[in-house]
Amino acid sequence: xxxxxxxxxxxxxxxxxxGDIGNILAMRYYAQAVDATIDVDLxxxxxxxxxxxxxxxxxxxxxxxxQTIVSKDLQTKKAxxxxxxxxxxxxxxxxxxxxxxxxxxxxAHGEKIAGIGALDHYTLSQDNNxxxxxxxxxxxxxxxxxxxxxxxxxxxxxxxxxxxxGEVEQGNGNNGQDKSEGVIYKNTFGSYFHGPILAxxxxxxxxxxxxxxxxxxxxxxxxxxxxxxxxxxxxxxVKP
Amino acid sequence: MSINxxxxxxxxxxxxxxxxxxRGGGSSLxxxxxxxxxxAILKHLARNYDVIVITGTNGKTLTTALTVKVLRExxxxxxxxxxxSNMKQGIVTTFLTAPKAHQKPLAVLEVDExxxxxxxxxxxxxxxxFTNIFRDQMDRxxxxxxxxxxxxxxxxxxxxxxxxxxxxxxxxxxxQLPNPILYYGFDYQPDGDEHAxxxxxxxxxxxxxxxxxxxxxxxSNMGKYFCPNCGFExxxxxxxxxxxxxxxxxxxxxxxxxxxxxxxxxxxYNIYNALAAYAVGRFMDVRPAKIAHALSDNDEQVFGRQExxxxxxxxxxxxxxxxxxxxxxxxxxxxxDERPFSFAALLNANxxxxxxxxxxxxxxxxxxxxxxxxxxxxxxxxxKDITFRLKVAGVPTDKLTIVPDLTNMTxxxxxxxxxxVYVVATYTAMLQLRKQLxxxxxxxxxxx
Numbered sequence: 001x002x003x004x005x006x007x008x009x010x011x012x013x014x015x016x017x018x019g020d021i022g023n024i025l026a027m028r029y030y031a032q033a034v035d036a037t038i039d040v041d042l043x044x045x046x047x048x049x050x051x052x053x054x055x056x057x058x059x060x061x062x063x064x065x066x067q068t069i070v071s072k073d074l075q076t077k078k079a080x081x082x083x084x085x086x087x088x089x090x091x092x093x094x095x096x097x098x099x100x101x102x103x104x105x106x107x108a109h110g111e112k113i114a115g116i117g118a119l120d121h122y123t124l125s126q127d128n129n130x131x132x133x134x135x136x137x138x139x140x141x142x143x144x145x146x147x148x149x150x151x152x153x154x155x156x157x158x159x160x161x162x163x164x165x166g167e168v169e170q171g172n173g174n175n176g177q178d179k180s181e182g183v184i185y186k187n188t189f190g191s192y193f194h195g196p197i198l199a200x201x202x203x204x205x206x207x208x209x210x211x212x213x214x215x216x217x218x219x220x221x222x223x224x225x226x227x228x229x230x231x232x233x234x235x236x237x238v239k240p
Numbered sequence: 241m242s243i244n245x246x247x248x249x250x251x252x253x254x255x256x257x258x259x260x261x262x263r264g265g266g267s268s269l270x271x272x273x274x275x276x277x278x279x280a281i282l283k284h285l286a287r288n289y290d291v292i293v294i295t296g297t298n299g300k301t302l303t304t305a306l307t308v309k310v311l312r313e314x315x316x317x318x319x320x321x322x323x324x325s326n327m328k329q330g331i332v333t334t335f336l337t338a339p340k341a342h343q344k345p346l347a348v349l350e351v352d353e354x355x356x357x358x359x360x361x362x363x364x365x366x367x368x369x370f371t372n373i374f375r376d377q378m379d380r381x382x383x384x385x386x387x388x389x390x391x392x393x394x395x396x397x398x399x400x401x402x403x404x405x406x407x408x409x410x411x412x413x414x415x416q417l418p419n420p421i422l423y424y425g426f427d428y429q430p431d432g433d434e435h436a437x438x439x440x441x442x443x444x445x446x447x448x449x450x451x452x453x454x455x456x457x458x459x460s461n462m463g464k465y466f467c468p469n470c471g472f473e474x475x476x477x478x479x480x481x482x483x484x485x486x487x488x489x490x491x492x493x494x495x496x497x498x499x500x501x502x503x504x505x506x507x508x509y510n511i512y513n514a515l516a517a518y519a520v521g522r523f524m525d526v527r528p529a530k531i532a533h534a535l536s537d538n539d540e541q542v543f544g545r546q547e548x549x550x551x552x553x554x555x556x557x558x559x560x561x562x563x564x565x566x567x568x569x570x571x572x573x574x575x576x577d578e579r580p581f582s583f584a585a586l587l588n589a590n591x592x593x594x595x596x597x598x599x600x601x602x603x604x605x606x607x608x609x610x611x612x613x614x615x616x617x618x619x620x621x622x623x624k625d626i627t628f629r630l631k632v633a634g635v636p637t638d639k640l641t642i643v644p645d646l647t648n649m650t651x652x653x654x655x656x657x658x659x660x661v662y663v664v665a666t667y668t669a670m671l672q673l674r675k676q677l678x679x680x681x682x683x684x685x686x687x688x
Contacts (some may be wrong), residue, residue, distance in 0.1 A: 013438045013440065013443050016438065021566070022598070022601025022629075044451065044550060045450065045451060061386065063383040097499055144314065149596045151596060195598055232628060236640050236641065236642055237642065239643045239645070239651075
């Protein structure tokens with residue numbers, strides 16, 4: 001492979017509750033088209049996060065208990081992660097990971113759990129309710145439609161300087177009130193979408209992949225990704 | 241005996257008789273009717289029984305069936321609930337329709353995790369068996385800690401019952417309980433020091449919240465775990481698998497506490513089920529040689545979840561999958577087949593399948609292209625998701641056929657280049673395929 005991206009799977013051993021690793025697998029699949037590959041490091045409890053080392057970061061969702069442990073350890077990586085995000089490092093944060101990039105979220109027992117405040121949102125909880133089901137949103141900038149599955153109790157409210165990843169067309173999104181879903185801040189993308197989001201949304205996968213590739217290899221041409229169109233049925237027999 | 245419970249029993253039995261005679265079925269309605277008249281009906285119905293409750297995420301049905309086989313070596317009267325009737329109504333129906341028993345009969349009940357408390361409110365079991373707790377269709381069940389707590393809420397009503405638990409699962413060693421506990425597990429490998437793969441659930445030490453290590457690991461987060469930070473470790477095992485001599489897709493040979501065993505079903509996960517059945521057998525004083533005899537019996541009815549049928553000259557093994565741990569175990573089992581085989585994955589996302597398909601990304605499909613698999617089929621209502629999953633795993637497109645409509649499956653199976661065919665399917669995809677097979681006379685109708 002000509003190009004190699006280095007990815008950090010943040011707390012992948014604690015925060016991978018809904019196949020979040022599929023996001024990296026899907027990106028790696030599309031990367032083949034431009035002769036690129038992705039190496040993955042697990043960066044977990046007591047590990048150091050080096051913002052200069054990585055071209056992409058995935059931070060998935062976890063179970064309530066694991067998230068409380070991660071929240072504490074995450075504070076030790078706060079400065080490094082904030083540096084990475086502010087420097088425009090491509091970052092995908094899903095569900096609990098999305099919540100923890102913000103100021104705080106409310107845990108399963110009503111306790112306020114600290115995020116790192118790298119992004120300006122906060123997350124409350126609903127009483128005895130979860131948003132569960134299929135969800136569709138539209139990204140304002142590109143007009144692209146994204147499909148996913150949401151399953152969350154938290155209701156997230158975006159702050160100044162944060163744009164939603166999309167406007168809810170079907171489903172609940174960040175909070176069930178303001179039609180926003182997810183977040184975009186610099187090159188950081190947050191979402192409640194499982195599915196995983198990049199496995200089900202080729203356009204977004206390629207967008208983030210291209211960001212990462214161009215950031216590391218500014219002189220290389222990755223425009224092949226723009227015209228790449230995954231056709232499931234290409235060279236495959238289909239018996240409708 | 242109260243008037244209510246007599247009336248409730250009579251109503252339930254009549255409903256069963258009616259359904260059984262005129263409709264050829266009826267597993268939960270009689271229980272439902274009886275419960276309406278007397279919510280405490282179980283107390284009355286089960287009053288003479290010694291009850292063993294089997295619960296956990298995976299392996300309940302087979303563990304229950306194997307336990308019944310083991311105990312039958314020594315105890316003539318054993319009542320058990322049919323697969324799937326593991327919630328309150330089904331359990332009441334099981335007791336309502338029990339044949340008249342002599343002396344003190346045994347009941348071996350598969351109980352849904354959240355329904356343990358529905359049972360222990362009215363019955364004090366002699367023993368509980370905890371098979372495992374894994375992530376399982378979280379849109380329905382929730383997280384592993386919540387699931388375990390639900391079970392423990394039920395167990396709290398029976399603090400003297402013995403718990404027979406999978407000792408290889410850290411979760412089952414995470415809470416101090418008043419009950420006597422016996423552990424079973426795998427203990428045949430030399431000690432090393434390894435981590436579980438990153439996308440494994442339940443890796444935190446319950447004492448100090450560091451990541452657990454393993455001296456040896458079987459699968460998922462199970463094995464001889466220990467915490468390098470605080471010394472938390474796997475408890476002493478009473479029942480040990482001390483040798484694993486052979487594994488094929490259809491059988492396993494191993495030793496438990498020095499007793500050689502042969503099991504006519506493949507898969508490491510089924511060895512855990514056999515270990516659990518062995519543990520209950522020993523707990524109930526069945527001799528090891530008798531247990532070995534019971535387990536080696538080739539009983540098709542017991543092993544129904546791994547169904548083999550024939551389409552033309554193909555031998556097709558149909559296996560239900562519903563969560564990543566189960567799926568990975570099935571893939572591991574298939575990989576022990578030395579013959580070339582074709583592989584089909586059928587994915588639906590209806591309520592009974594789990595409406596979130598994300599879990600397929602935690603399945604280790606990546607191992608398939610390294611095996612002798614000349615042809616693949618992807619299909620089901622969510623064929624796009626499973627097809628893309630297989631492509632990402634490295635399945636070559638020229639070996640892949642997409643079959644969105646499962647009514648075409650039998651025709652496609654016949655075209656496959658190998659005699660051996662493995663089909664993994666989610667619940668409703670399996671039902672649709674079985675319906676198709678039944679309509680063509682390949683299998684008998686109904687669900688196994």
